[in-house]
Amino acid sequence: MASAVARVPRAPGRRAGAPPRRLPYLLIAPAGLLMLGFIAYPVISVFYYSLRNYNVTKPWRDGFAGFDNFVRIFTDDPQFWTTLGFSARWVVVQVSLQLALGLVLALLVNQTFVGRGIARAMVFSPWAVSGVLTTTIWMLLYNPSTGVSRYLADAGIGSYGTSVLSDTGTVFWAAVVAELWRGVPFFAILILADLQSVPKELYEAASVDGAGRARQFFHITLPHLRDAIVLATLLRGVWEFNNVDLLYTLTGGGPAGVTTTLPLYVANTGIEGHDFGYASALTTVAFVILLFCSILYLRLSKFGGDSK
Amino acid sequence: MTAALAEKGRSPAPPSATTGSPAPPRRGIPGRGPRRERAFDDVPRWQIYLPLALYLLFTLVPFYWMLLFALRPAGSTALVPWPLTFEHFGKVWNERSFGMFFQNSMIVGVATLVMTTGIALAGGYALARFEFRIKSGFMLALLCSQFIPGALMLVPLFEIFKNLQMINSLGSVIIAETVFQLPLSIILISGFIKNVPVTLEEAAWVDGCSRFRAFCAVVLPLLRPGLIAVGSFAFVHSWNHFLFALMFLSEQDKQTIPVGLNTLIGADSVDLGALAAGGVIAAVPVVIVFAFIQKWLITGFSSGAVKG
Numbered sequence: 001m002a003s004a005v006a007r008v009p010r011a012p013g014r015r016a017g018a019p020p021r022r023l024p025y026l027l028i029a030p031a032g033l034l035m036l037g038f039i040a041y042p043v044i045s046v047f048y049y050s051l052r053n054y055n056v057t058k059p060w061r062d063g064f065a066g067f068d069n070f071v072r073i074f075t076d077d078p079q080f081w082t083t084l085g086f087s088a089r090w091v092v093v094q095v096s097l098q099l100a101l102g103l104v105l106a107l108l109v110n111q112t113f114v115g116r117g118i119a120r121a122m123v124f125s126p127w128a129v130s131g132v133l134t135t136t137i138w139m140l141l142y143n144p145s146t147g148v149s150r151y152l153a154d155a156g157i158g159s160y161g162t163s164v165l166s167d168t169g170t171v172f173w174a175a176v177v178a179e180l181w182r183g184v185p186f187f188a189i190l191i192l193a194d195l196q197s198v199p200k201e202l203y204e205a206a207s208v209d210g211a212g213r214a215r216q217f218f219h220i221t222l223p224h225l226r227d228a229i230v231l232a233t234l235l236r237g238v239w240e241f242n243n244v245d246l247l248y249t250l251t252g253g254g255p256a257g258v259t260t261t262l263p264l265y266v267a268n269t270g271i272e273g274h275d276f277g278y279a280s281a282l283t284t285v286a287f288v289i290l291l292f293c294s295i296l297y298l299r300l301s302k303f304g305g306d307s308k
Numbered sequence: 309m310t311a312a313l314a315e316k317g318r319s320p321a322p323p324s325a326t327t328g329s330p331a332p333p334r335r336g337i338p339g340r341g342p343r344r345e346r347a348f349d350d351v352p353r354w355q356i357y358l359p360l361a362l363y364l365l366f367t368l369v370p371f372y373w374m375l376l377f378a379l380r381p382a383g384s385t386a387l388v389p390w391p392l393t394f395e396h397f398g399k400v401w402n403e404r405s406f407g408m409f410f411q412n413s414m415i416v417g418v419a420t421l422v423m424t425t426g427i428a429l430a431g432g433y434a435l436a437r438f439e440f441r442i443k444s445g446f447m448l449a450l451l452c453s454q455f456i457p458g459a460l461m462l463v464p465l466f467e468i469f470k471n472l473q474m475i476n477s478l479g480s481v482i483i484a485e486t487v488f489q490l491p492l493s494i495i496l497i498s499g500f501i502k503n504v505p506v507t508l509e510e511a512a513w514v515d516g517c518s519r520f521r522a523f524c525a526v527v528l529p530l531l532r533p534g535l536i537a538v539g540s541f542a543f544v545h546s547w548n549h550f551l552f553a554l555m556f557l558s559e560q561d562k563q564t565i566p567v568g569l570n571t572l573i574g575a576d577s578v579d580l581g582a583l584a585a586g587g588v589i590a591a592v593p594v595v596i597v598f599a600f601i602q603k604w605l606i607t608g609f610s611s612g613a614v615k616g
Contacts, residue, residue, distance in 0.1 A: 023519075027434035028446055030427045031490050038487040039453050042464030105363060113356050121599050123360070123367050128594035130548040132566040135573060136587040137370045140377050140580060148373070151387065181370060193537070197503065213351070235454060235492065242457045245550065249573055263457045276463065283457055290455040 043287075050284045054277035069281035080282070082257075083265040084289075087241055090261055093176055094183060094240045095233050101180070102187030103229075107221075109188070110195050127185035131245035138178040138250065139165075168258045171251055175259055179246055187232060194228035195221070230301045237297075238290055262286050374591070377584030396585035404582065405560065406568055406589050413564040414593070415478055417547045420485040424493050424542035425535060427486070432497030433523065437506065450491040458488065462555050469556055480556040481564070485546040493538045500534035501527060536601050544594050565590045 053065040073080050109120045129137070141147050144163045153160045164170040198221060206216050244263050247253065253260035253268070260268075266286065270279030378396050379389035400406045435443065465484060466475075474480040504527050512522035550566030557563050569590055572583045 021440075024434040024438040024440040024443075027430040031431040031494060032446065034427070034483070034487050034490065035449065035453060038465065038468065038483065039456065039461075040449075042461045042468065043456060045464045045467075046461070101363075104359065108356055108360050108363075111351055111356050113353065119360055119364070123363055125371070125595055125598060126367055128544050128598040129591055130544075132550050132569045132573070133548060133587055133590050136569055136583055136590075137374050139573065139578075140584060140587075141370055141373050143580070146377075146385070146580060148369075181366065185367075189537075231495075238454050244458070249570060266457060270463070286457055287455055291452065294451070294455060 046280045046283055049277055050280035052277045054280070056274040056276060065277065069278050070285070072278070073281060073285055079257075079265060080262075080285075083260050083262045086259065087261040087263075089172075090176075091237050091240045094179060095237045097176070097180055098183045098187045098236060099229065099233055101184045102191055102232075105184060105188040106191040106195055107217075110192055124185040124189055126182040127189060130182055132249055134178055134182050134246055135249040138174075138181070142174060165251055166255050168255055171255060171259055175247060175250055178250060179240070179243070183236070183240075187236065190228060190232045191225060194225050198224045226301075230298070234294060234297055238294065241286075241290060371591075374584050374587050377580050378588045380581075382579075382581050396581040397589070400568075400572075400582050400586045400589065404568060404572070404586065406565065406586060408561055409563055409565045409568040410589065410593075412478060412562060413547055413566075416481050416485065416553070416564060417543045417593075419478075419482045420489065420546035421539045421543040423482065423486045424489045425539045428490055428493035428497050428538060429531075429535070431490070431494040432499075432501055433527075435494065435498040436501035450494055453491045458551065462551065465552075466555055474556075476557055476559050476562055478557070478562060481546075481552045484552045484556070485542075485549060489542045489545060493542065496538055497531070497534060500531050504530050540597060540601050543597060547594055548590075 050069055051065060051067070053061045053063050053068070055061060105123060109116060109123065113119075126134075142149075142164050144150065144161060147163075149158060149164070150160065152158050161167075164174040202220050203216055206220060211219070241261070242263050243261075244267060247259055247261060247264060248267070251259040253264045262282070263286065266279050266282045269282060270276050273279070376387070376389050379392050379394075380386060381391070381393045381395070434440070435447065469475050469480040469484075472480075474483075508526050508530075509519075509522050512526050513519070517525065547564075548566060550564065550570060553564040553567050554570070557567070565586075569583070569586050572579070572586050
């Protein structure tokens, strides 16, 4: 269906009266100009800063440094590697759990059942919440003296203890759960939206041919959802990699730095440490890593192929 | 032609084909007999309700916890907020100037929504319907812009807004939010437009409509669910996002709700009641918007178009 539609504009019978040559450029101009001014230009200045010794508190050292910052990252900065490793773990755990739960959730609320509208509204509601508010809510839940653990301990489950946020063994999963709470609904909405466009006739035909639910899922639903899933996982992966607000406000990168992701390390170096040249170099490296992983992912998943 | 079949889906089974006993009571779902041909959407009820109930628990308990802290008197440990008190709300609204923050957040949210939707609609149409020279480059730029760690864009953006003399004006936050919403919005909208068969538009051209009129009369109505989705993304993101507001608005009376919440989280002795009340104030508008647009958000992004 979609591929047939996509090919129509290139058909030879393109209308003689309407071959607008300038129209597409006019249409993308507002978006293009805004992005040039407020994304491209700042990015270029970050690349430029990364080649400088630009430290706000040490202006006398400012000057062109060449690739010194990059050499330092790869040869003399163990913290870079640990934060990179933590970032990778965070992204992989988040995206795979969000995809699995989001897919199940979307399939569930795509069924016809009594109370579906209310159920949808309720399970999707955390999507409307994010960042600082998620932190607010989960800080109340994780609070050792007034949070859930205290009531569970009162009821004989578990013990009065320290906050899960101050224990290096539990803080990672505590943050994962908080982020899942608001991340899964977003994933589910994207998948559900695409589920709606699967032609019902396909299932009818498959039913008639005797295909069970599992076969219908793997042969009709999943292939149809492929592009949506690839795009959603990619965007979420990047987003989770760059996610600063939740970890920053919930754990502050601690305890003992075990939740410091690469972007948090960058922010600490640049904004608190004022070492803006080095932070810019770290950003550049993060950008290249993301770009490389994303292109690899798009290649491997054959995104946008006409096999839908 | 198969629409009627797809709508119905289920073949009404004879109510007492196997049991022979008095016809089984109908339980809310029409056409549900004891044993009938399995239709594509026929899943045992408990397989829907049980996982959904578990997920609802995970979703709603945190919200309940926040309401609990906001509504019960300070120092209470009851699990039901009784007697109800609104002292926390009064305190954050008046003493912590959440009334002002609320107004500022509303301005930023609505302005971002309008700008993002309008600009993305134009850009998305160009990508969906035209071939032009810089198209793939533009697409690449949209995708790449998603890979940039937002935290490090702050300093260059700050310098730009300072040069434009827009520091401490809500305009700076509105522009920044719009720019960072645009790439994803354009990609989503162009996807929705691709789902509308171009033949529908061509039919309108044949009837004498200009391209613009054909777009308004034929495509726009079909895009409504998609536009509402994109617009609500933009509103909710700018409502929740706090980094830009934190950086660009230093005057207290210009700040937004997430910044206000963050100051409550960071306070030396956290007032959990005030924090929870602030959280409720931050959550209420987005949850209302969300509940209102929920059915538009998901109901058949392309269901209208597929039938063409």
